[in-house]
Amino acid sequence: MNVLIIGSGGREHCLAWKVSQSSLVKKIFSIPGNPGIKQIGSCFNLEVKKENFKLIKDFALQNNIDFTIVGPEAPLVDGIVDYFNNFGLKIFGPDSNAARIEGSKVFTKNLCKKYNIPTAESVIFFREEIDKIKNYINKLSEKRFPLVLKVDGLAAGKGVIICKNKQEALDGLNDCFEKNIFGSAADKIIIEDFIEGFEVSILNLCDGKDIIPMVLAQDYKKIFDNDIGKNTGGMGSFSPVPFVSDKLYEKILNLIIYPTFEALKKENIYYKGILYGGIIISNDEPYLLEYNCRFGDPETQVILPRLEDDLVELLLSCINGKLANQKLHWDNLKCVCVVIASKGYPESSSKGDLIEGLDKINSQSYNFKNKNFNEFSDLNNDIKINSFLAENKKNNVLIFHAGTKFENQKYYTNGGRVLNLVSKAPTFKDARKNIYSEILKINFEGMQYRKDIALKAELFEDSVSF
Numbered sequence: 167m168n169v170l171i172i173g174s175g176g177r178e179h180c181l182a183w184k185v186s187q188s189s190l191v192k193k194i195f196s197i198p199g200n201p202g203i204k205q206i207g208s209c210f211n212l213e214v215k216k217e218n219f220k221l222i223k224d225f226a227l228q229n230n231i232d233f234t235i236v237g238p239e240a241p242l243v244d245g246i247v248d249y250f251n252n253f254g255l256k257i258f259g260p261d262s263n264a265a266r267i268e269g270s271k272v273f274t275k276n277l278c279k280k281y282n283i284p285t286a287e288s289v290i291f292f293r294e295e296i297d298k299i300k301n302y303i304n305k306l307s308e309k310r311f312p313l314v315l316k317v318d319g320l321a322a323g324k325g326v327i328i329c330k331n332k333q334e335a336l337d338g339l340n341d342c343f344e345k346n347i348f349g350s351a352a353d354k355i356i357i358e359d360f361i362e363g364f365e366v367s368i369l370n371l372c373d374g375k376d377i378i379p380m381v382l383a384q385d386y387k388k389i390f391d392n393d394i395g396k397n398t399g400g401m402g403s404f405s406p407v408p409f410v411s412d413k414l415y416e417k418i419l420n421l422i423i424y425p426t427f428e429a430l431k432k433e434n435i436y437y438k439g440i441l442y443g444g445i446i447i448s449n450d451e452p453y454l455l456e457y458n459c460r461f462g463d464p465e466t467q468v469i470l471p472r473l474e475d476d477l478v479e480l481l482l483s484c485i486n487g488k489l490a491n492q493k494l495h496w497d498n499l500k501c502v503c504v505v506i507a508s509k510g511y512p513e514s515s516s517k518g519d520l521i522e523g524l525d526k527i528n529s530q531s532y533n534f535k536n537k538n539f540n541e542f543s544d545l546n547n548d549i550k551i552n553s554f555l556a557e558n559k560k561n562n563v564l565i566f567h568a569g570t571k572f573e574n575q576k577y578y579t580n581g582g583r584v585l586n587l588v589s590k591a592p593t594f595k596d597a598r599k600n601i602y603s604e605i606l607k608i609n610f611e612g613m614q615y616r617k618d619i620a621l622k623a624e625l626f627e628d629s630v631s632f
């Protein structure tokens with residue numbers, strides 16, 4: 167079958183890589199894709215926005231696409247699944263009604279309240295109530311802080327503000343209502359208690375009736391080592407999360423994930439796609455921070471390499487209501503992803519800086535089962551310089567492209583998060599060593615990456631092995 171992948175980041179390159187291993191798949195397409203995906207498929211440069219749904223659908227029809235997989239949240243919230251379904255096209259992800267789980271934090275907060283799903287205590291306000299909100303903040307004692315201010319709608323990962331004191335809360339309100347930096351996403355806001363703890367991500371496959379949880383991952387949101395600095399889209403990730411016991415994992419499922427899926431059904435929402443729970447663990451108790459309606463980025467890059475099953479078969483089971491017949495199989499290896507970002511990220515991002523050294527990386531081969539790699543690619547063989555060969559070479563890593571551009575036979579930066587280096591090994595120590603030795607071969611102006619990704623997993627591993 168022909169598969170279309172919507173999106174352009176490291177997550178989508180990883181999806182394309184995993185999809186390429188499916189025995190069901192003949193050809194991969196992507197809109198808009200990226201130079202990494204171009205090494206295994208055909209990319210069509212079209213902005214993924216609601217106004218272009220018709221063009222995307224036309225592309226799918228013209229190219230005999232059998233199955234479309236959506237990466238980012240915005241098209242899901244905007245109804246791309248509803249749109250494709252109207253034309254009888256198979257597409258993976260929740261419809262717009264179900265995607266409210268990410269598209270409206272107020273919707274999710276109300277669902278949690280109604281069905282007793284553990285989450286931070288909160289109050290909800292409307293934009294029109296600005297005086298009431300200021301009054302509410304002003305009356306709070308400073309001891310009530312930190313508090314968290316969240317805008318209701320999608321805000322490209324920037325709509326959660328941790329306010330350490332009253333003034334920061336008032337500044338946050340100013341951003342929402344005076345400067346209007348979130349637009350209509352801030353028509354409703356939530357003010358909630360700050361929960362101290364550590365976060366884990368749990369992605370679940372859903373077919374409307376059944377749900378299958380995947381392995382846990384943890385991501386790193388802050389730009390600098392030791393979780394210092396501004397929030398980013400994610401600077402790295404690892405899986406499994408060794409310091410979450412089986413008992414705690416079961417608790418996450420039984421207190422949060424399964425009750426949410428059942429609650430959705432009771433609300434006549436038959437969720438199909440990935441239900442991604444962002445969970446915070448505080449004193450060994452899990453609380454829901456947020457839901458996302460899609461694969462996580464960069465969690466996907468450490469989860470899919472560990473999955474031994476055919477991803478396309480699984481995703482098709484989700485949309486066909488056949489998940490009950492499926493069982494997931496995971497390898498026992500430790501997987502780490504380090505994100506390389508461009509100069510100025512996350513405040514800004516630099517474009518057009520020459521990326522050197524990709525051809526020197528010991529990278530893994532695509533595991534094409536009886537397939538001719540060349541027939542997939544938009545690129546000539548001689549310019550597939552950095553991808554995936556020498557599976558039995560030591561120190562090998564996977565390279566996923568996120569914000570790159572390919573011009574005149576060279577790669578350049580083209581966004582905030584530029585590349586992901588992923589490695590899988592028997593220990594976190596080895597996986598980290600593989601990445602951090604290879605990453606030194608890559609160079610571009612202002613390149614930045616965290617040096618402590620998965621360090622806590624490695625230290626935990628060390629502490630239990632003695």
Ligand code: GLY
Nearest residue numbers: 385400462463464
């Ligand atoms: N890793 C955070 C996200 O995908 O939203």
